[in-house]
């Protein structure tokens with residue numbers, strides 16, 4: 587197995603769990619949002635404002651296309667699993683975990699965060715409808731669905747670590 591990808595909606599814990607997994611298993615960790623920010627020297631917000639969302643989506647696909655071969659953990663951005671090409675690259679080059687969270691928890695975690703442009707421009711109802719539209723595509727991208735509701739970050743991390751150890755050869 588080459589890579590471990592974490593997919594799921596904004597606030598489902600991809601970045602937080604990715605970091606913890608990396609420490610627990612001693613595997614390098616990359617956060618796509620942070621990597622793209624670093625490459626461009628801009629925040630995600632600035633990229634959306636300056637170039638538009640579609641250009642950001644191209645940057646995500648380019649990241650996946652060109653990322654080097656390495657056994658590592660990758661926390662994807664919340665929209666990455668929406669593109670067929672992205673799903674195909676992830677499934678071919680690694681093991682994909684979908685972090686399933688309920689919308690109530692997600693809203694509590696992200697509604698006041700200024701760093702997520704899609705949250706900033708959406709009402710609660712609009713965000714919930716995006717969440718519902720995206721769900722089938724997260725499922726389609728994933729090899730394993732992880733239920734996160736009522737579980738601590740530690741419990742979720744340990745469960746995914748167990749699955750990685752089980753499937754890595």
Ligand SMILES: Nc1ncnc2c1ncn2[C@@H]1O[C@H](COP(=O)(O)OP(=O)(O)OP(=O)(O)O)[C@@H](O)[C@H]1O
Pocket residue numbers: 594595596597598599600601602603619661662663664665695702734737738739742
């Ligand atoms: N199961 C959980 N229990 C407690 N806190 C959680 C849990 N999952 C996520 N969080 C917290 O919610 C916040 C958002 O999580 P995180 O930034 O990891 O989401 P994300 O999936 O990376 O979102 P995005 O797609 O926007 O990058 C963080 O403060 C994280 O610690």
Ligand SMILES: O=C(O)C1=C[C@@H](O)[C@@H](O)[C@H](O)C1
Pocket residue numbers: 595596619630662663664665666701702703704
């Ligand atoms: O769900 C999304 O579309 C996004 C999630 C974040 O990780 C960032 O990639 C960006 O804010 C867009």
Ligand SMILES: [Mg+2]
Pocket residue numbers: 600601602617619661662663
């Ligand atoms: Mg993240």
